[in-house]
Amino acid sequence: LTDVARDVQYYAEVEIGSNMQKFRLDLDTGSSDLWVADITCKTRRRRFIKANSTTFKPVVGKFQISYGDGSAVKGFFGQDRVNVGGLVIEDQVIGLATAQSMSFSNDVIDGILGLGFNSISCMPGTLTPMDNMIKQNLIQSPIFSVWLGRSTEGGGGEYRFGSYDPERIDGELTWCPVTVKRYWQIKCDGLFFGDVDLQLASDVIVDTGTTLVIVPTDVAKAI
Structure with a gap:
């Protein structure tokens, strides 16, 4: 990429x-x-x-x-x-x-x-x-699988079809069930900003075509 x-x-x-x-x-x-x-x-x-x-x-x-x-x-x-x-x-x-x-x-x-x-x-x-x-x-x-590199660390990235690269994973691989087979929609149990619990528990979409992290207004204000 x-x-x-x-x-x-x-x-x-x-x-x-x-x-x-x-x-x-x-x-x-x-x-x-x-x-x-x-x-x-x-x-x-x-x-x-x-x-x-x-x-x-x-x-x-x-x-x-x-x-x-x-x-x-x-x-x-x-x-x-x-x-x-x-x-x-x-x-x-x-x-x-x-x-x-x-x-x-x-x-x-x-x-x-x-x-x-x-x-x-x-x-x-x-x-x-x-x-x-x-x-x-x-x-x-x-x-x-997808890995998006940070520009501060050299940028780039990669998609792998049919597999994933274990070298790109820090820790154990975690699986989340897709809640609705439309988008890659999963259940978010919570969201933390540092040590602050932002009280967000809802379905979220993993969207590589969106630049920003989009959250409700009250959560954005808390951040």
Whole structure:
């Protein structure tokens, strides 16, 4: 992963198509869809030229996605080969954006690869990249792991599909059940700021596409 603006954002370089067109994608656990800009999209970012890929297939349908920060993207479907860190997914349905919010055009990323559950996909009836990795037997176990490096310690980071790196874990690995299979939503028993108990016990979402830790107003004031 590449660390942007001192831990504000991280992206991975992903290749799409037979000619391996390169895109900087935000690997986002808070959404479930994969999209990049189509060649017809007005953007400063990289665009997918489907005519240059011999493995591209058109797919009937259109999509529109709105994100929590107010940004949005819309376009049509396609299907092609996707290479994520050496794992080559065949016939992955992707969104090809024909229009997007200005914030995407001004960003360093070219699109988003969602790692959430299929139930929140804006492309109904399709398999997410993670689902396809499992179905196509590309990974050993149906898991992925993420490590986000701090810029003060060299930055960078990594996603591992099908495994995790024990060297990145300080202590024992802890498992939490997912409470609702939409986002990566787990039960938080409590939140401490130093030694202060902030009295927060609720479901929380682990979202790698969100820069900030978002909490209720009273908890934020206490911090």
